[in-house]
Amino acid sequence: MKIVLRAPYLIFVGDQEDYTYVKTGLGIAHWRKELVAGQLRLADNAVGLGVPDMSLDEAVAAGVKSLVIGVAPVGGGIADNWWQVIIGAAERGMDVVSGLHFRLGDKPELLAAARASGAQLIDIRVPPKGIPVGNGKKRSGKRVLMVGTDCAVGKKYTALSLHAALLEAGAKATFRATGQTGIMIAGEGLPIDAVVSDFVSGAAEILSPDNDPDHWDVIEGQGSVFHPGYAAVSLGLLHGSQPDAIVLCHDAPRKFASGWEHYALPGIDECIELNLTLGRRTNPDIRCAGISVNTSALHGNERTDYLAKLAAETGFPCVDPVIDGCAAIVRNLLASPD
Amino acid sequence: MKIVLRAPYLIFVGDQEDYTYVKTGLGIAHWRKELVAGQLRLADNAVGLGVPDMSLDEAVAAGVKSLVIGVAPVGGGIADNWWQVIIGAAERGMDVVSGLHFRLGDKPELLAAARASGAQLIDIRVPPKGIPVGNGKKRSGKRVLMVGTDCAVGKKYTALSLHAALLEAGAKATFRATGQTGIMIAGEGLPIDAVVSDFVSGAAEILSPDNDPDHWDVIEGQGSVFHPGYAAVSLGLLHGSQPDAIVLCHDAPRKFASGWEHYALPGIDECIELNLTLGRRTNPDIRCAGISVNTSALHGNERTDYLAKLAAETGFPCVDPVIDGCAAIVRNLLASPD
Numbered sequence: 001m002k003i004v005l006r007a008p009y010l011i012f013v014g015d016q017e018d019y020t021y022v023k024t025g026l027g028i029a030h031w032r033k034e035l036v037a038g039q040l041r042l043a044d045n046a047v048g049l050g051v052p053d054m055s056l057d058e059a060v061a062a063g064v065k066s067l068v069i070g071v072a073p074v075g076g077g078i079a080d081n082w083w084q085v086i087i088g089a090a091e092r093g094m095d096v097v098s099g100l101h102f103r104l105g106d107k108p109e110l111l112a113a114a115r116a117s118g119a120q121l122i123d124i125r126v127p128p129k130g131i132p133v134g135n136g137k138k139r140s141g142k143r144v145l146m147v148g149t150d151c152a153v154g155k156k157y158t159a160l161s162l163h164a165a166l167l168e169a170g171a172k173a174t175f176r177a178t179g180q181t182g183i184m185i186a187g188e189g190l191p192i193d194a195v196v197s198d199f200v201s202g203a204a205e206i207l208s209p210d211n212d213p214d215h216w217d218v219i220e221g222q223g224s225v226f227h228p229g230y231a232a233v234s235l236g237l238l239h240g241s242q243p244d245a246i247v248l249c250h251d252a253p254r255k256f257a258s259g260w261e262h263y264a265l266p267g268i269d270e271c272i273e274l275n276l277t278l279g280r281r282t283n284p285d286i287r288c289a290g291i292s293v294n295t296s297a298l299h300g301n302e303r304t305d306y307l308a309k310l311a312a313e314t315g316f317p318c319v320d321p322v323i324d325g326c327a328a329i330v331r332n333l334l335a336s337p338d
Numbered sequence: 339m340k341i342v343l344r345a346p347y348l349i350f351v352g353d354q355e356d357y358t359y360v361k362t363g364l365g366i367a368h369w370r371k372e373l374v375a376g377q378l379r380l381a382d383n384a385v386g387l388g389v390p391d392m393s394l395d396e397a398v399a400a401g402v403k404s405l406v407i408g409v410a411p412v413g414g415g416i417a418d419n420w421w422q423v424i425i426g427a428a429e430r431g432m433d434v435v436s437g438l439h440f441r442l443g444d445k446p447e448l449l450a451a452a453r454a455s456g457a458q459l460i461d462i463r464v465p466p467k468g469i470p471v472g473n474g475k476k477r478s479g480k481r482v483l484m485v486g487t488d489c490a491v492g493k494k495y496t497a498l499s500l501h502a503a504l505l506e507a508g509a510k511a512t513f514r515a516t517g518q519t520g521i522m523i524a525g526e527g528l529p530i531d532a533v534v535s536d537f538v539s540g541a542a543e544i545l546s547p548d549n550d551p552d553h554w555d556v557i558e559g560q561g562s563v564f565h566p567g568y569a570a571v572s573l574g575l576l577h578g579s580q581p582d583a584i585v586l587c588h589d590a591p592r593k594f595a596s597g598w599e600h601y602a603l604p605g606i607d608e609c610i611e612l613n614l615t616l617g618r619r620t621n622p623d624i625r626c627a628g629i630s631v632n633t634s635a636l637h638g639n640e641r642t643d644y645l646a647k648l649a650a651e652t653g654f655p656c657v658d659p660v661i662d663g664c665a666a667i668v669r670n671l672l673a674s675p676d
Contacts, residue, residue, distance in 0.1 A: 133567040133568070134566055134567040134568075135566070135567065135598070136566025136567065136598055136600065136601055137600065192535070193534075193535055193536040194534055194535075194536065195534070195535055196531075196533070196534055196535065197530070197532075197533055197534065197535040197538045197570050197571045197574060198531040198532065198567075198568060198571060200570040201567055201568075201569065201570060202567065225573070225616075226619055228472055228473070228474025228539065228577055228619065228620050229471045229472040229473065229474065229536075229539055229540065230471070230472075230536060230539075231539065231573050231574065231577050231616075231619075232535050232538040232539060232570040232573050232574030232577070233536060233570065235563070235569050235570050235573045236535060236569065236570030239566055239569050239570070260473070260474055262474065262475065263474055263619075274615070274616075277612070278563075278569075278612075281564055281566065281569075281601075282566050
């Protein structure tokens with residue numbers, strides 16, 4: 001019942017020159033380069049992902065299974081030359097993977113091409129059917145969930161970095177994606193915020209199923225239990241994930257909820273405490289394993305001072321995963337009593 | 339963006355003799371008799387709602403605007419003689435209102451009849467389109483939300499009883515329905531648990547819009563923030579409702595979550611406390627106004643002893659709304675400092 005993508009990928013970049021709009025493509029190439037056969041660009045000065053340029057026919061020859069749209073269209077509409085590539089991929093039997101608001105199946109020529117070749121059209125924003133209500137039953141294996149003081153504080157990056165650090169430390173671990181970019185990077189997952197509210201914790205349960213006792217699922221978080229718009233998603237994900245540990249994610253200078261500036265962010269202590277209180281309902285042994293901070297707005301000693309002060313105040317390992325990695329959090333996680 | 343029904347109603351009871359399956363019809367006739375023109379029964383010994391029996395043609399003559407399906411089919415399928423009535427109503431221009439799992443528009447003959455006459459087919463389980471993300475902005479007017487230790491502890495009944503008691507006390511008040519039976523009773527509302535999780539608090543916001551400063555929205559609750567399956571719905575509803583007050587609903591003998599018996603229910607104090615902690619995020623002035631208990635399993639003095647002990651322990655007015663009504667809670671609610 002999860003979305004599952006077929007690798008290797010050809011990543012479509014279009015003619016986009018601005019990195020901001022290509023973050024999905026860049027994320028996949030950064031975290032899962034082994035799954036990426038190449039990129040397809042419509043202009044020489046479009047953003048490059050550090051992988052070979054390929055035409056559709058070259059991709060077929062290289063055994064590519066999916067065209068992944070790694071770029072967001074600017075202004076809503078999709079240009080004709082984009083459609084030519086997308087339809088051409090489906091004609092050649094490649095699955096097409098999209099996180100666009102537009103549903104792929106709503107383009108008749110694309111639908112016809114996919115039907116003729118047997119290619120799948122995969123809209124990452126659309127949850128699969130058949131997601132059950134959460135049953136709350138204990139599952140085997142270990143889980144660590146990213147939680148946040150707000151949206152867009154680095155939960156996905158932290159989860160990917162923590163996953164890499166767990167593998168580095170010799171642990172068994174799987175990154176579990178809950179958002180569209182995460183799903184494209186992981187090659188599978190569930191878009192948790194698009195799930196009907198009755199089934200959110202059930203979706204989180206099937207996302208991290210039974211596993212080996214010493215295996216860690218590293219679960220991408222969403223929103224914040226303090227968020228006036230998205231807390232329902234965050235609580236369903238927390239309950240269904242039954243995490244043994246949480247990692248609190250925060251953006252150092254942020255004082256107010258981004259886009260909801262009439263809401264002050266909670267204190268880091270307060271945020272950890274509420275997540276533990278709520279999480280205890282489905283896993284009484286939940287604990288905090290560390291704090292991940294985006295310190296990119298801090299300069300020089302400010303950064304190390306900030307993290308050292310936070311670590312002293314809270315007693316948890318505090319890192320900026322982009323600079324420090326997550327080895328300190330992994331040491332704490334694996335030092336768990338059991 | 340809310341579901342809105344057109345009264346007066348003809349309530350369809352089919353040939354059902356078991357009251358359990360007619361609770362929607364019975365609920366509407368009990369709480370909103372003034373909206374019910376009559377009932378349509380297919381057998382003389384079918385459950386009676388205490389309103390006149392009517393044929394479809396008599397309903398047309400009486401100015402009926404909607405056929406409301408007030409009975410749940412047993413075993414899933416809908417019998418042919420039911421379809422004859424439902425299609426007959428649509429042919430005569432009556433809206434058809436259903437809380438069935440089956441979508442009305444999936445029956446081609448019914449869809450054709452509705453298109454020909456201009457009747458609406460209203461599936462109460464399907465949320466309207468266009469529900470926004472919650473913005474968390476303060477709205478004018480007062481709100482009281484039912485919260486619970488579990489599902490099915492009398493939140494809807496308590497809300498309806500509290501609404502009646504507020505009107506009785508001369509207050510301005512509106513019952514706000516969040517579940518399908520509640521929507522059929524209120525004639526409008528939003529099926530909050532069917533809303534995509536990103537939009538749950540937004541749905542709660544549009545359900546109880548700005549109002550007069552002394553007007554009370556009495557909001558039907560859903561689930562429990564302690565429920566391992568449904569807490570996401572409960573938290574989104576709590577945040578979006580921005581309640582000035584909550585009423586905690588409980589079923590006296592229940593010790594474990596119904597259907598989730600591996601989960602013990604929280605203590606009443608603990609449940610009030612967590613709801614207030616979470617609710618403070620969107621309304622810092624939230625308080626508990628009282629406790630509503632289903633005491634039907636208690637006998638003789640047990641009932642009054644239970645409520646007296648609970649009131650002494652918590653300091654809140656404690657009632658069984660079926661027996662005591664909600665006047666005691668209304669007194670506390672209206673005694674609010676502002």
